[in-house]
Amino acid sequence: MSFDVIIIGAGPGGIFSAYELVQKNPKLKVAVFEAGHALNRRKCPIDGKKIKSCIGCKSCSIMSGFGGAGAFSDGKYNITNDFGGTLYEYIGKAQALDLMHYIDEINLCHGGQGTKLYSTAGTRFKTICIQNDLHLLDASVRHLGTDINYIVLENIYAYLKDKVTFFFDTPVLDVKALEQGYEIVCEKETHHGRYCIVSVGRSGSKWMETICKKLDIHTKSNRVDIGVRVELPSNVFAHLTNELYESKIVYRTEKYGDKVRTFCMNPKGAVVNENTNGIITVNGHSYEDPAKQTENTNFALLVAQHFSEPFKDSNGYGESIAKLSNMLGGGVIVQRFGDLIGGRRSTPERIRDAFITPTLNATPGDLSLVLPKRILDGIIEMIYALDHVAPGTANEDTLLYGVEVKFYNMEVEVDSNLESRYPNLYIIGDGSGITHSLSHASASGVHVARSIVQKTQSVL
Numbered sequence: 001m002s003f004d005v006i007i008i009g010a011g012p013g014g015i016f017s018a019y020e021l022v023q024k025n026p027k028l029k030v031a032v033f034e035a036g037h038a039l040n041r042r043k044c045p046i047d048g049k050k051i052k053s054c055i056g057c058k059s060c061s062i063m064s065g066f067g068g069a070g071a072f073s074d075g076k077y078n079i080t081n082d083f084g085g086t087l088y089e090y091i092g093k094a095q096a097l098d099l100m101h102y103i104d105e106i107n108l109c110h111g112g113q114g115t116k117l118y119s120t121a122g123t124r125f126k127t128i129c130i131q132n133d134l135h136l137l138d139a140s141v142r143h144l145g146t147d148i149n150y151i152v153l154e155n156i157y158a159y160l161k162d163k164v165t166f167f168f169d170t171p172v173l174d175v176k177a178l179e180q181g182y183e184i185v186c187e188k189e190t191h192h193g194r195y196c197i198v199s200v201g202r203s204g205s206k207w208m209e210t211i212c213k214k215l216d217i218h219t220k221s222n223r224v225d226i227g228v229r230v231e232l233p234s235n236v237f238a239h240l241t242n243e244l245y246e247s248k249i250v251y252r253t254e255k256y257g258d259k260v261r262t263f264c265m266n267p268k269g270a271v272v273n274e275n276t277n278g279i280i281t282v283n284g285h286s287y288e289d290p291a292k293q294t295e296n297t298n299f300a301l302l303v304a305q306h307f308s309e310p311f312k313d314s315n316g317y318g319e320s321i322a323k324l325s326n327m328l329g330g331g332v333i334v335q336r337f338g339d340l341i342g343g344r345r346s347t348p349e350r351i352r353d354a355f356i357t358p359t360l361n362a363t364p365g366d367l368s369l370v371l372p373k374r375i376l377d378g379i380i381e382m383i384y385a386l387d388h389v390a391p392g393t394a395n396e397d398t399l400l401y402g403v404e405v406k407f408y409n410m411e412v413e414v415d416s417n418l419e420s421r422y423p424n425l426y427i428i429g430d431g432s433g434i435t436h437s438l439s440h441a442s443a444s445g446v447h448v449a450r451s452i453v454q455k456t457q458s459v460l
């Protein structure tokens, strides 16, 4: 079949490309190809009873399908250039922020109304942080929550389904550059598009690498973030989370000068397993619905590892560390902060005796056998620094789950329209290595859609 625009991947990048295309030029024939299932068919088989761990489904319902990796996320849309990607380097800071606000409006119109927008503007915590050698990054954050985020996706799909042709359970195997447009090759058929937007996210990173090699599109990669997820009683961070919801705090370690940062804060949330290419790592969720909330708050503490030549496989390095925790713990390891500092492993008894109930059933163990010393020292330093702004963080019973890894896609060479060296072939979202968040990925989708609409208006 032939389309004006083919979009590969139905994560936020792909969804908002499609949304903006049909909004701005309803005459365009748009198709979306998605390796995973439609939203209503996305269900992870792990139920904690019959199926306790990953069984390696052909398409992982957590990472793939309509809504992409963010479908079951906490739905935190951070409106900022300070983190979440480097889209602003391509399209300018003002334009990037405008697009993120635009995405926010769309989410509000599709079920997100009534959710709270938090902001660091004018907060006294900025001063308190600086006084304690910590740096609070500027952001506004719309917290949809896992439940509302899903409803927004349902509503956007309902809006798009009659205007766009969706091909679910249809991984694209190859993209071929033709004289006029692009041929995309699927298992059973091929399709043709004059414009092609590639938005394959983190789960499509290996495929993206192959396509870039084949099409000789330049890429670079040198970063991975490694750390732990911290879980503590929600009242320890309540003064921060009540006002800001998510605080991104950065600390530079005294010992090595490394930067450690808080990431993905989930007030009254739960710690969860995450499966990346068969490796079990840790993440966190929280809900708007008070009935689903817990008594704990969790957030990640991550140390960015940048590598220089000749080492290129930063993601492989992160995977190897996560594999170590899987080898020792059969999955994620949990350790009390007091046990880590005391140089002993946590045992089921010590976890049971703690004044906090873990929200994830992880294996009690010893994270110092897993994490490199430099990373672990940085995390410990930061926990003591955070204890000054949120007393109780360095409590003996604070739980540390490992390993949390943030993998980064290699950065693909594109211009300010996010267009590759092939005309009308766009690479966006987390798959481009330029974005790492819902709001930046979504904004990149709107940006390319507008660029295509502009071109088609002069041609069609």
Ligand SMILES: Cc1cc2nc3c(=O)[nH]c(=O)nc-3n(C[C@H](O)[C@H](O)[C@H](O)COP(=O)(O)OP(=O)(O)OC[C@H]3O[C@@H](n4cnc5c(N)ncnc54)[C@H](O)[C@@H]3O)c2cc1C
Pocket (backbone or CB within 6 Å): 008, 009, 010, 011, 012, 013, 014, 033, 034, 035, 036, 063, 064, 065, 066, 067, 068, 069, 070, 071, 072, 073, 074, 075, 076, 077, 078, 084, 170, 171, 172, 173, 199, 200, 201, 202, 203, 204, 207, 274, 283, 284, 428, 429, 430, 431, 435, 436, 437, 438, 439, 441, 442
């Ligand atoms: C558990 C979890 C929680 C998160 N929470 C947050 C949060 O609160 N806030 C935030 O900002 N970010 C969060 N993130 C990150 C956020 O989800 C991503 O940054 C965002 O989804 C990226 O959007 P994307 O469209 O670029 O890629 P994705 O969302 O990864 O979507 C890419 C899609 O492409 C499909 N695909 C891949 N390869 C192919 C192929 N060859 N053919 C066809 N389809 C293909 C995939 O199946 C996938 O559905 C979270 C991520 C996870 C995993």
